[in-house]
Amino acid sequence: MRFNVLLTMLILGLMGCVTNSVSSQDPTQLGTRQIEVRTLEVSQNTAYNAAMQAFFSLGYSINHTDKSSGIITGSRTTGTQEAKDSQKTKSILGFVPYVGMATLLMPNKEPTAHQVTMFLQPVSPNRTQIRFKMQANGEAVWDSIAIDQLWVTTQREAMLESGITAKAPVKNKK
Numbered sequence: 001m002r003f004n005v006l007l008t009m010l011i012l013g014l015m016g017c018v019t020n021s022v023s024s025q026d027p028t029q030l031g032t033r034q035i036e037v038r039t040l041e042v043s044q045n046t047a048y049n050a051a052m053q054a055f056f057s058l059g060y061s062i063n064h065t066d067k068s069s070g071i072i073t074g075s076r077t078t079g080t081q082e083a084k085d086s087q088k089t090k091s092i093l094g095f096v097p098y099v100g101m102a103t104l105l106m107p108n109k110e111p112t113a114h115q116v117t118m119f120l121q122p123v124s125p126n127r128t129q130i131r132f133k134m135q136a137n138g139e140a141v142w143d144s145i146a147i148d149q150l151w152v153t154t155q156r157e158a159m160l161e162s163g164i165t166a167k168a169p170v171k172n173k174k
Contacts, residue, residue: 037131043128046161046162047130048072050160053157058153071117113137116135119131
């Protein structure tokens with residue numbers, strides 16, 4: 001009997017050790033700036049169009065834009081399928097004797113609503129600074145992986161938007 005109680009306490013104790021991979025801890029101000037602020041070597045207009053394309057490419061819905069102030073806000077929801085699968089598993093296991101009680105201990109998986117705001121500010125005629133801010137379910141988060149994805153996609157879209165500038169054609173000497 002004592003063994004069962006100790007085993008149950010150990011299992012419950014270990015279940016409380018689960019953590020989230022996205023940090024909600026406030027990094028230092030310098031660390032935050034390094035994650036959030038990037039610079040593109042294009043005009044603000046080109047950077048703005050590239051940022052809009054990057055949002056669409058990564059599956060975000062545009063919620064708000066203001067081109068004159070350089071603000072774009074997009075959102076997307078992740079984990080919807082995992083939440084549905086988790087609920088199905090809990091429902092199926094609920095019918096199994098003794099195991100059904102364990103489903104009460106399983107954590108509920110909920111979809112996560114991500115919101116990203118980009119602030120585009122011209123530094124010079126051909127240079128634009130972009131600042132990223134993120135939220136997950138209304139809480140400020142610092143997800144460097146998601147920011148890097150947006151950044152790389154924005155760079156690629158800026159390259160496509162600006163096009164390849166061709167030099168004057170070389171004339172053949174005859």
